[in-house]
Amino acid sequence: MLPYGRQSIADADVEAVTEVLRGEWLTTGPTVGSFEAELARWTGGVPCLTVTSGTAALHVAYVAAGVGPGDEVITSPLTFVATAATAAMRGARVVFADVQPDTGNLDPASVESLAGDGTKAITAVDYAGHPADYDELRVIADRTGALLIGDAAHSIGACYKDRPIGEPADLTTFSFFPTKTVTTAEGGAVAIRDRDRYARAARFRNHGLVRDPAEQRDPDHGGWHQEVHDFGLNYRLPDVLCALGISQLRRLDHFRARRADLVARYNALLGDLPGLTLPARRPYTSPSWHLYPVRIRDGRRREVYDRMRAEGIGVQVNYIPAYWHPVFADLGYRRGICPEAEAYYAEQLSLPLFPDLTDHQQDEVVERLRAILE
Ligand SMILES: *Cc1c(COP(=O)(O)O)cnc(C)c1O
Numbered sequence: 001m002l003p004y005g006r007q008s009i010a011d012a013d014v015e016a017v018t019e020v021l022r023g024e025w026l027t028t029g030p031t032v033g034s035f036e037a038e039l040a041r042w043t044g045g046v047p048c049l050t051v052t053s054g055t056a057a058l059h060v061a062y063v064a065a066g067v068g069p070g071d072e073v074i075t076s077p078l079t080f081v082a083t084a085a086t087a088a089m090r091g092a093r094v095v096f097a098d099v100q101p102d103t104g105n106l107d108p109a110s111v112e113s114l115a116g117d118g119t120k121a122i123t124a125v126d127y128a129g130h131p132a133d134y135d136e137l138r139v140i141a142d143r144t145g146a147l148l149i150g151d152a153a154h155s156i157g158a159c160y161k162d163r164p165i166g167e168p169a170d171l172t173t174f175s176f177f178p179t180k181t182v183t184t185a186e187g188g189a190v191a192i193r194d195r196d197r198y199a200r201a202a203r204f205r206n207h208g209l210v211r212d213p214a215e216q217r218d219p220d221h222g223g224w225h226q227e228v229h230d231f232g233l234n235y236r237l238p239d240v241l242c243a244l245g246i247s248q249l250r251r252l253d254h255f256r257a258r259r260a261d262l263v264a265r266y267n268a269l270l271g272d273l274p275g276l277t278l279p280a281r282r283p284y285t286s287p288s289w290h291l292y293p294v295r296i297r298d299g300r301r302r303e304v305y306d307r308m309r310a311e312g313i314g315v316q317v318n319y320i321p322a323y324w325h326p327v328f329a330d331l332g333y334r335r336g337i338c339p340e341a342e343a344y345y346a347e348q349l350s351l352p353l354f355p356d357l358t359d360h361q362q363d364e365v366v367e368r369l370r371a372i373l374e
Contacts, residue, residue: 001309002365004316005179005290008255008355016247020240027238035242036189038249039174042157043166043191049201050189050237050245054153054175057188058086060235061171062121064192064201065147067092071120074146076106077321077341079125083151084322088331092120096323098338102280103127104293104348107340108136119146126155126165128279128291128318129181129259134160134168147171153188154290156181157256161284166191176241179354181255181290182248184241208232258355259289262362266292266351269366273373275300277347291318295347296373304372305349311368316350 020031032050039048051057067073069091075084077096084094098110104127111122122141124132132150141148150169152158158165166172174180176187192198203210208228213219216227237245267278277295281287296304301317308315321341323333335342352365 001312001314002352002361003179003314003354004350004352006354006356007178007183008251010247010251012250013244013247016243017240020243025239027240028236029239031239031242031246032237035237035245035249038246039189040191042164042249042252043172044164046166046172046191046193047198048166048189048191049198049205050187050242051205051235052188052237053186054151054173054177054180054188055082055086056233056235057173057175057190058082058123058151059089059233060201060204061149061173061190061192062087062090062092063204064190064197065121065149065171067120070118072116072118073121073123074111074114074119075123075151075322076125076127077323077338078104078127078344079151079319079322080153081319081322081325083123083125084328087121087123088328093118094328095119096321096333096338096341098340099127099344101340101344103130103282104279104344105130105132106137108133108140110338111137112140115140115144115146117144119144121147121149123149123151124169125151125153126158128287128293129154129158129289130279130281130287131155131158131160131165131168131285133282138168149173153177153180155288157252158288159286165288170194171197176245176248179290181259181288182245182252184237184245184248187237187241187245189237203230204232205235206232207234255355256288259353260287262353262357263289263292265359265362266366269363270294270369273370275373276369289353291350292353293318293348293350295344296349297347300373301347301349304369307372308349308368313365313368314352317345317348318350319345319348321345
C-alpha cells in the first residue's frame with residue numbers, strides 16, 4: 001500500500017544515530033541542547049525545548065501557559081484529538097471554534113465570538129502545514145488576556161508573513177512522528193518566547209525537579225539534593241533521537257521544497273477534475289505542506305476512500321471533528337456546533353504526500369482518482 005505519508009531516512013541519519021549510540025550518552029547528553037539550538041534556527045530564534053512527542057509538547061505548552069481547572073481553551077476541532085485532549089486533561093474547558101472552509105484553519109471571526117475573560121489560551125492549528133491567521137488571532141488574544149498557542153505539528157519550516165512558524169505564537173508545538181515533515185521516530189518540541197514559561201516547561205519535562213540550590217527550599221542537604229515543587233513528568237527526548245532530529249533538520253529545506261513541488265504538481269494535474277476542491281493557499285503564507293487535503297464533493301468521499309484503498313493507494317482522512325470522539329460527546333459536546341468543520345470532515349481526503357514520493361507514483365494516484373471521478 002502506498003502510504004499517505006512516510007519518513008525519509010538517509011545514510012547520514014543512520015550514521016548520526018549510530019555515532020551517538022556508540023558514545024557516552026544515550027539519553028540526556030549534549031545532543032539534546034544541540035538539537036534545540038538547531039530547532040531555534042527555524043523558529044526565528046525563539047528558544048525550543050524537546051519532548052517525547054507532539055502530544056507531550058501540547059501538554060507541556062498548556063502547563064507553561066498556566067492552563068488549569070476551569071480555564072477556557074479555544075481551539076479548532078479540525079485537528080488530531082491531542083490538541084484538545086491535553087487541555088482537557090489539565091482540567092480546562094475546551095471551546096471549539098469553527099474553521100475556514102478553504103484552509104481548514106481556525107476562523108478568527110468564530111474565535112472572536114467565543115473569546116472572553118475566562119479564555120486562558122487560543123490554540124491554532126496550522127492545518128496541513130498552512131499557517132493559521134496569527135495576526136487576527138493575536139488581536140483577540142490581547143483583548144482577552146489569553147495566550148496564543150500554535151499547534152505546528154504540520155508546519156515546521158513554514159512562514160507567516162515572512163515570519164517563521166514558532167515566532168508568531170507565544171508557544172508553538174511541533175511533532176516529529178514519522179509521517180510529519182521532520183522525524184525523530186517519536187518526538188516533539190515546544191518553542192517558548194517567555195523566559196519564565198520556558199523554565200516552567202523545562203522543569204515539568206524533568207519530573208518537576210529543582211536542582212539549583214538558589215531556588216531550593218531546603219538547600220543544605222548536600223550536593224545530591226534535588227526537590228520537587230510542582231509535579232512533573234519524564235518527557236525527555238533522548239540524545240539518540242535528537243541526533244536523528246539534527247540530521248533531519250539539515251534536509252528540512254529539501255523536504256519542504258520537494259513537498260511544495262508535489263503540491264504544485266497535484267494542483268496542476270487535478271485542476272480539471274469534477275467534484276473536487278483543491279486546498280487553498282493564502283498569498284501571505286509560505287506553507288510547509290504536510291498533507292495534501294482535497295475535498296470530494298457530492299457525497300462521494302467514502303466511496304473514493306474505499307476504492308483508492310482497494311487499489312493500493314493509502315489515502316487518509318484528517319480529521320474527525322475532535323468533539324465527535326465519545327470522550328467529548330460524554331462531556332456533553334453536541335454535533336453541529338462547528339458546521340464548517342463538520343462539512344470539511346465529510347468531504348476531506350488526504351492524498352499521498354512525502355518527499356520520496358516519485359512523480360511516477362504521484363501520476364498513478366492522479367490516474368486512479370481521475371478514473372473514479374470522471
Ligand atoms: C501528529 C499531531 C499531534 C500529535 O503528535 P504526536 O507526536 O503524534 O504525539 C498533535 N497535533 C497535530 C495537529 C498532529 O498532526
